Amino acid sequence: MPPQHPTHPSDPGAPGLVDFSVDLTAQEVLRRAQVMAALGPDWDPIEVLRGEEAAYDLLYSGLDAEQQRIYDGLVEAGVLAPRGDGHAAT
Numbered sequence: 001m002p003p004q005h006p007t008h009p010s011d012p013g014a015p016g017l018v019d020f021s022v023d024l025t026a027q028e029v030l031r032r033a034q035v036m037a038a039l040g041p042d043w044d045p046i047e048v049l050r051g052e053e054a055a056y057d058l059l060y061s062g063l064d065a066e067q068q069r070i071y072d073g074l075v076e077a078g079v080l081a082p083r084g085d086g087h088a089a090t
Contacts, residue, residue, distance in 0.1 A: 056083065057083070060083060
């Protein structure tokens with residue numbers, strides 16, 4: 001028969017809790033440094049944001065009436081952020 005092991009800390013004979021902590025500060029600093037190195041020296045966050053905005057403008061441009069209605073409903077529901085005057089670009 002296998003030995004009986006207490007499974008709950010309040011059970012008599014249960015081992016005490018052991019403090020266990022890990023400081024991930026050094027690993028986080030290393031991770032961030034590796035991300036920045038991977039992005040490279042030519043990475044321009046402002047240009048990236050401009051590119052994302054241009055992509056969204058293109059994505060929501062030229063919508064037909066039904067697509068525009070759905071888009072407006074999603075904006076009204078807070079699913080999509082309003083763009084410009086609150087309507088997709090034409």
